[in-house]
Amino acid sequence: MDTLYFDLEFVDQDKVWAETKVSKEDFFMAEGINLTCDYNLSYRNDFKFRTKEYEFELLPDTILNNKSLRQYKLKYIGKRKRKKSFPVGSNTYIIKDSTAFHLPILTHSTAFEEWEINKKIPNGIFSEKIFYDYQNNIEYKFILKNCYKIKKSIIVPEDCLEQ
Incomplete structure (x- = not known):
């Protein structure tokens, strides 16, 4: 804060x-x-039905500061409408390999419900979480500073x- x-x-x-x-x-x-x-x-969570509109996609590993990181994306696969009353987009998670002991941290209830269904994403704490809007512009980005x-x-x- x-x-x-x-x-x-x-x-x-x-x-x-x-x-x-x-x-x-x-x-x-x-x-x-x-x-x-x-x-x-x-x-x-009154929006469990939204899991039909989203899916996780495993992305290729990436290298940042000479460290290999895993990544995945929660993406919207539902029908796109011109104007939505809720923010439709996708989250990309970049995971620290050294935190594989920890279950995924999914702060959005739809992401959690989707994970509950198939659990196909890697364990770990995200070092970055990026939200892209429906036009694929970065709307916000969380960067993990420390983990204790x-x-x-x-x-x-x-x-x-x-x-």
């Missing part, structure tokens, strides 16, 4: 979604993060999930 705070988002598909701001100092000192019922915790192994517990009160 900035130099003092992290903006954290927690998602457990079809169960929990929460977003919170926490100071970096508190984050690194705490053993766990307690979510309260103040957050919108119940989550359900930590152990934190996320506590969600049971009674919050029943709301």
